[in-house]
């Protein structure tokens with residue numbers, strides 16, 4: 001059975017997403033492991049890690065809780081974050097205590113409830129990456145342990161914002177639904193604001209672990 005106390009370990013804390021796109025110079029599992037160690041040194045209470053190799057590499061260097069996911073391009077669906085139960089189970093076997101799934105309302109290859117159940121049997125909790133309040137409600141109906149605002153702006157029907165989706169966070173809070181805040185939290189002030197809006201914990205990626213993206217922010221600021 002999954003260890004539910006992992007959510008208590010994460011509560012109120014910072015989870016750092018250590019991911020590198022295939023075209024990034026940082027795309028190397030050793031480097032991802034080093035980014036994870038740097039995040040731990042800075043006080044992260046958990047890590048969000050993409051792909052089997054990176055989850056294994058990070059598990060080998062730290063005991064921090066891992067939220068694992070895959071990013072899989074498929075011809076038959078728009079869903080790309082952990083689209084199948086088999087991927088989720090493998091992530092759990094490699095040491096992810098929480099597996100993140102796309103929990104949007106888009107057509108998917110396998111039913112959410114089945115994927116959640118399979119991952120639980122493998123010993124991990126499930127996070128539902130959502131883009132709207134309705135998707136969060138549906139994810140809880142299907143038995144999710146926590147939802148994350150990850151996919152706001154990444155479905156055509158959700159708010160398309162250049163900043164974090166504070167409105168979605170307020171909606172989740174007002175509906176009494178536990179949530180992780182994630183997506184475009186690009187400064188310490190953003191992270192603190194998300195906690196102030198009732199997030200259980202916050203997940204930050206680009207602003208900490210994507211120097212190519214951060215460099216672009218600075219370059220743009222100099223151009224204007």
Ligand SMILES: CC(=O)N[C@H](C=O)[C@@H](O)[C@H](O)[C@H](O)COP(=O)(O)O
Pocket residue numbers: 017019048069150151154182183184185203204205206207
């Ligand atoms: C939409 C999607 O695929 N998000 C991914 C989910 O794991 C990551 O690429 C993000 O970096 C992560 O969600 C953190 O967000 P931000 O990098 O904005 O702090």
